[in-house]
Amino acid sequence: LAKVVEDGLDKPAATRDNQRIHIHLNAGLSADTSIAVNKGVDGVGLYRTEVPFLLQRSFPSEEEQTHQYQSILSTYRDKPVVMRTLDIGGDKPLPYLAIEEDNPFLGWRGIRFTLDHPEIFLIQVRAMLRASIGYSNMDILLPMISGIAELDESIALIERAYTEVAKVAQSKGQTLKRPRIGIMIEVPSILYQLPVLKGKVDFISVGSNDLTQYLLAVDRNNSRVAGVYDALHPAVLHALKHIIDTSQRLQLPVSVCGELAGDPIGALLLVGMGYRSLSMNTRNVAKIKYMLRHISLEEMEQLAQFALTATFADEVRDNTIAFVDGHG
Ligand code: PEP
Ligand code: MG
Numbered sequence: 001l002a003k004v005v006e007d008g009l010d011k012p013a014a015t016r017d018n019q020r021i022h023i024h025l026n027a028g029l030s031a032d033t034s035i036a037v038n039k040g041v042d043g044v045g046l047y048r049t050e051v052p053f054l055l056q057r058s059f060p061s062e063e064e065q066t067h068q069y070q071s072i073l074s075t076y077r078d079k080p081v082v083m084r085t086l087d088i089g090g091d092k093p094l095p096y097l098a099i100e101e102d103n104p105f106l107g108w109r110g111i112r113f114t115l116d117h118p119e120i121f122l123i124q125v126r127a128m129l130r131a132s133i134g135y136s137n138m139d140i141l142l143p144m145i146s147g148i149a150e151l152d153e154s155i156a157l158i159e160r161a162y163t164e165v166a167k168v169a170q171s172k173g174q175t176l177k178r179p180r181i182g183i184m185i186e187v188p189s190i191l192y193q194l195p196v197l198k199g200k201v202d203f204i205s206v207g208s209n210d211l212t213q214y215l216l217a218v219d220r221n222n223s224r225v226a227g228v229y230d231a232l233h234p235a236v237l238h239a240l241k242h243i244i245d246t247s248q249r250l251q252l253p254v255s256v257c258g259e260l261a262g263d264p265i266g267a268l269l270l271v272g273m274g275y276r277s278l279s280m281n282t283r284n285v286a287k288i289k290y291m292l293r294h295i296s297l298e299e300m301e302q303l304a305q306f307a308l309t310a311t312f313a314d315e316v317r318d319n320t321i322a323f324v325d326g327h328g
Contacts, residue, residue, distance in 0.1 A: 010040040013289045019297045021271060023289060024082070024279035026257055027072070028052070032282050035075050040289070043079035045279025046141070046205065046257040047072055049124065050088050058096050059120065065127035073135045080137050082182070082205065082257075082279075083128055085121065085154075087143035089113050091221050105219060110144025110184075115153055125161040129176060133169050139180040141205055146187040148196055155181060155200070185243055186210035186258075194246045201252070205279070206243055208258025208266070212236050231260045232313040237269070241308055244274040255279055264291050265320045271297070272304025294327065 013023045024045025027033040029052075033044060052060060052068055060068070073081055088094050089109025101107040114121040125140070132138040142154050158181065166176045185191070186207030197204065208231050213220040215235050218228040230236075240256075247254040255277035260266035262280025267288045270278060280288060303323060307316040 009286050009289060011289075012040060012042065013292055015271065015292050015297045015300065016294055017296045017298070019271075020276070021292055022255070022277040023285060024080075024255065024257075024277065025285070026262075026279050026281050033072055033075060038282055038285070041079075041285060042277075043137070044072065044076055044081040045255055045277070047081060047083045048087065049084055050086050050092050050094075053086065053088065053094060054092060056096075062123045062127045062130075065124060066130045069128050069131035069138075073131055073138055077135060077137060080139055082139045082141050084141040084143055084184070085111070085124055086114050105213065111142050111150050111154060112144060115150060115157075118157055121154075121157055122161050125158050126165055129161055129165040129179070132179065133165075133174050133176055136177050138177075139182060139203065142181070142183045143207075144187060144210070145183040146189045148193060148200075151183060151197075151200060184210075184257075185254075186214070188214050188239070191239055191242060194243070194252075195250060198250045198252055203253040203255070204243075204247060206240065206254065206256040206258060208236070208240070208256060208260040211239060211258065212260075215239060230313045231258070231263075231266060232269075232307070232316045234308075234310055234313070234316075237307050237310075237316070240270065240275075241273050241304075248274060253277075262288060264288065264324070265317060267291065268295065268300050268320060268324075269304050269307050269316070272300035272302070272307075291324070295324075299323070 013021045022042040024043050025033060025038055025041050026046040027044055028048035069083060087110045089099055089107060090105045093099055099108055128138065128140060140158065145151050169176045180202035182201050182203035182205055184207045185204050209220055212229060212231045216228060216233055218225045220229055244254060256270055256275055257279035261270060261278035262284030264287065267278055303320050306319050310316045
């Protein structure tokens with residue numbers, strides 16, 4: 001089977017009837033992104049910059065960060081690389097920065113933390129911009145945006161960093177491309193503000209892990225309530241449908257970078273709903289490409305249609321599995 005799955009891995013992903021689907025990588029370590037094992041992907045859809053921060057003993061300097069970011073931008077020089085600003089807090093505490101809170105997932109994490117520490121945010125964004133000199137493939141993604149004020153504040157800081165780095169670049173005769181800016185759709189409040197994003201951001205990326213956690217009010221890492229955490233819950237599926245429909249109407253580029261995109265059932269349903277860009281861990285790429293290649297878009301649309309009428313997650317799961325099993 002491994003050989004069958006490997007077959008065609010170098011080719012771009014498409015459904016059986018040749019609807020092109022963009023497959024991107026989720027990464028955080030250079031080992032995840034080695035070009036040799038990731039031939040045939042369309043870029044990096046989520047570079048989790050907190051991973052190198054978690055492995056260090058103290059905050060990496062601007063130089064160190066520039067170096068790290070440069071390495072991934074150059075590896076994927078012809079393809080987009082979506083770099084997410086620091087998403088610490090919640091389940092990702094930094095060893096050298098204690099944050100004690102009763103409800104870490106509802107607390108000081110992601111953009112909330114970095115906007116309260118603009119110096120950390122500015123160092124990181126400057127490092128990203130410096131790393132991007134000479135490349136044109138960098139996008140910046142903001143995590144945990146729950147309202148427009150956070151977005152406006154982040155954009156203002158990015159603009160400030162851009163002006164600083166562009167000035168230095170210009171003095172050396174280099175040009176600095178303006179990065180595309182996007183936000184994670186992972187806090188439910190932002191589902192109701194999607195139209196306001198048009199004109200402010202260049203793209204959105206759906207974080208189904210946190211979206212599920214916050215829609216269902218269930219800690220994504222608590223084994224006691226693991227049975228409640230289900231990305232196929234009808235509420236999550238309807239939220240995902242709302243996002244794709246609205247972004248199509250607004251002509252706002254969208255992709256999904258939560259675990260659901262790399263899950264066989266999830267990928268079929270997402271494509272069936274209308275998503276054309278999925279970002280996943282490297283280990284899921286071959287499997288998802290193989291599956292897409294053997295199923296038509298119309299079949300995926302039917303699976304999604306059924307899923308959106310279901311009352312229970314298990315109905316969705318059973319129906320999709322039965323279809324795939326019937327397919328051999
Ligand atoms: C998500 O929440 O779905 C996501 C991709 O981000 P993370 O898992 O890093 O929180
Ligand atoms: Mg998240």
